[in-house]
Amino acid sequence: MNGQAQEVINYIVKDVIRRPGVEIREDTPLVSSGLIDSLALVNILLKVEDVTQMRIPAGKVRPKDMDTVNLMFATAQRLGKPRK
Amino acid sequence: MPKVSNHRTLIDALLAAPPEKPFISVWKDEDDIEQVTFGEFTHWAKLQAAEFYLHGLGTGDRVILILPQGIFLMSAFVGAMMLGAVPAILAYPNFKVDPDKYAAGLAGVTRNLQARLVVVDEEFSSGLSNHINMAEGARLVRGVMSSLCSVEPTLPEMSLEPQSVAFIQHSAGTTGLQKGVALSHVAVLTQLRHLAAALRITNEDRIYNWLPLYHDMGLIACFMFPLVYHLPIVMQSPMEWVVRPGMMLQLISEFRCTLAWLPNFAFQLLARRVRAEDRLDYDLSSLRALVNCSEPVRAQSIDEFVFTYKDSKLPRHIVKTSYAMAENVFAITQSPVDGAPRRIWVSGPALWNDHRVVPVADPVDKSICFVSSGRCIEGNRVRIVGTDGVDLPEDSVGEIMILSDSLFSGYFNRPDLTAQVFKDGWYWSGDLGFIHDEELYVIGRKKDLIIVAGKNIYPQDIEEIVCNHPAIHDGRAVVFGVYNPDLGTEDILVVAEVEKEELLKDSIEIERILRNAIAAELDITAREIYLKPPRWVVKSTAGKPARSTTREKLLAEHPELRRDVTQGAQFQ
Numbered sequence: 001m002n003g004q005a006q007e008v009i010n011y012i013v014k015d016v017i018r019r020p021g022v023e024i025r026e027d028t029p030l031v032s033s034g035l036i037d038s039l040a041l042v043n044i045l046l047k048v049e050d051v052t053q054m055r056i057p058a059g060k061v062r063p064k065d066m067d068t069v070n071l072m073f074a075t076a077q078r079l080g081k082p083r084k
Numbered sequence: 085m086p087k088v089s090n091h092r093t094l095i096d097a098l099l100a101a102p103p104e105k106p107f108i109s110v111w112k113d114e115d116d117i118e119q120v121t122f123g124e125f126t127h128w129a130k131l132q133a134a135e136f137y138l139h140g141l142g143t144g145d146r147v148i149l150i151l152p153q154g155i156f157l158m159s160a161f162v163g164a165m166m167l168g169a170v171p172a173i174l175a176y177p178n179f180k181v182d183p184d185k186y187a188a189g190l191a192g193v194t195r196n197l198q199a200r201l202v203v204v205d206e207e208f209s210s211g212l213s214n215h216i217n218m219a220e221g222a223r224l225v226r227g228v229m230s231s232l233c234s235v236e237p238t239l240p241e242m243s244l245e246p247q248s249v250a251f252i253q254h255s256a257g258t259t260g261l262q263k264g265v266a267l268s269h270v271a272v273l274t275q276l277r278h279l280a281a282a283l284r285i286t287n288e289d290r291i292y293n294w295l296p297l298y299h300d301m302g303l304i305a306c307f308m309f310p311l312v313y314h315l316p317i318v319m320q321s322p323m324e325w326v327v328r329p330g331m332m333l334q335l336i337s338e339f340r341c342t343l344a345w346l347p348n349f350a351f352q353l354l355a356r357r358v359r360a361e362d363r364l365d366y367d368l369s370s371l372r373a374l375v376n377c378s379e380p381v382r383a384q385s386i387d388e389f390v391f392t393y394k395d396s397k398l399p400r401h402i403v404k405t406s407y408a409m410a411e412n413v414f415a416i417t418q419s420p421v422d423g424a425p426r427r428i429w430v431s432g433p434a435l436w437n438d439h440r441v442v443p444v445a446d447p448v449d450k451s452i453c454f455v456s457s458g459r460c461i462e463g464n465r466v467r468i469v470g471t472d473g474v475d476l477p478e479d480s481v482g483e484i485m486i487l488s489d490s491l492f493s494g495y496f497n498r499p500d501l502t503a504q505v506f507k508d509g510w511y512w513s514g515d516l517g518f519i520h521d522e523e524l525y526v527i528g529r530k531k532d533l534i535i536v537a538g539k540n541i542y543p544q545d546i547e548e549i550v551c552n553h554p555a556i557h558d559g560r561a562v563v564f565g566v567y568n569p570d571l572g573t574e575d576i577l578v579v580a581e582v583e584k585e586e587l588l589k590d591s592i593e594i595e596r597i598l599r600n601a602i603a604a605e606l607d608i609t610a611r612e613i614y615l616k617p618p619r620w621v622v623k624s625t626a627g628k629p630a631r632s633t634t635r636e637k638l639l640a641e642h643p644e645l646r647r648d649v650t651q652g653a654q655f656q
Binding site: 016018031032037038040041042045046055057058059060061062063064065066081084 | 112113114115116152153177178179180181182183207209320321322323324326327328585617619
């Protein structure tokens, strides 16, 4: 796992899920499995932007683009542009 | 010069637009802006109409559009109207929406509409499209934006009548329970004529919008209004706004927009979520009006916004107010464009105990501030009535009833619901308010009112006090009543999210402060205050706390409260 993915996972565990003992990997389904509330995705999207130094146009992000950490990074790659 | 429009139909109004004038600019990203003139938009709408015609769409047929916010959606909407068909826009799924909730809502709304055609885009998942209730013989089409060609599409000879239904817009509510409001061309044009006069619209106006087009503020104020009055619109996706609200102010600065409509919570969000260093880049001097609309107006939200942007060249008295709803096409009242909406301080005890408005000179102990929503715009009338349906005089709180020349005639396919809201031609809004000096003040939804020992408690007043505590996440407090069988009246329950989970360890102290503040300001006692971790309160698709769903969630976690609710129901 790369450092960027680990940073986002740490954020999700510590600041979003906030339950001890929950382990997530890059391919763990988050919303579809009920682990996180879909409303929390706005903050996670901003975190992915911070970590990747990209700007991701939120209007182009589809529901399935945010279900795992891997998908989030793929979305950043596909839609994101370097921050100015 | 103020503009006037006297067209027979919405399509006639569009066809009269100067073809070269810019119409829609959709900001998608820093280097991705879609723009069309009125002429290009009309051409696109005709292409869509020709396509729909090939799919067998005809006069009176419903067509459901589930498409991302943008020019394709808007041209498909107008294209359907060109054929005399009846389009309805439904929310497009975004990554923030709960998929199960969305699917259930989609099933409910599509069942009622019985559309002949449902248009989605290529990205729309087949899993979700399985939840669309298709009428017999209906078709699901995956639409794509046609490329602009110079050939004029051939359309059948159509004669649209002013009285015929132009489109269906949905009233507020959780998606599955939304009620379709069918509106005629003449009703929409009449409403827009009055609104244009109230806002003194000119050729120089330019509208900014992030509001979704399935909501009346987005569809009427920010799409039909500029279409009829030939005004440019600058738009962005609602999701982009939620993630980066400050972009709205940057676009207003760059495009020199003059008008925008926002719900009350957006003013507060803009005040709190935009970085201080970014605010200095904005030049908001082009604005004529930011209209606070669609939920009760709070003086504090307006003041916080105005104070935060005082160095961004924000003109004085820029925030206006309006009372509007889908059932009336849009606005019923509008505050004056040349000043600030009026405010009054009223005695809390008179309001709570007698439902009476007794103004006090200045803020004093146990007084409450209300912001006026303005006077009725032309063609609109309101009355305030008591629970017995009898008219109440000025300065009395009661239900707001509406009569206008743009009022809907009923909910689509729902005569049962229609019968509940009409009496002698007047529409019972379900909102509580009062009239003072001929201006309307809106308090909130009647069904949310809590009655404690004969005293009327407006949950919004308590929620505002709770949210003022720094440990509480702003806008994430919900207050409601539960029946107390021992006392034979309602008790007040408060549930609120703390900003950070660590703050829960200070719950006892926070609760104590909140109790004292509620008692000091409103002279009432909250039975229980439940502090919850961030993201506990259930939010609606519009981002506001969903009161009844949050209530159910709390009752599920605290079954001891359920006993009281059940017993209470026997007495109500």
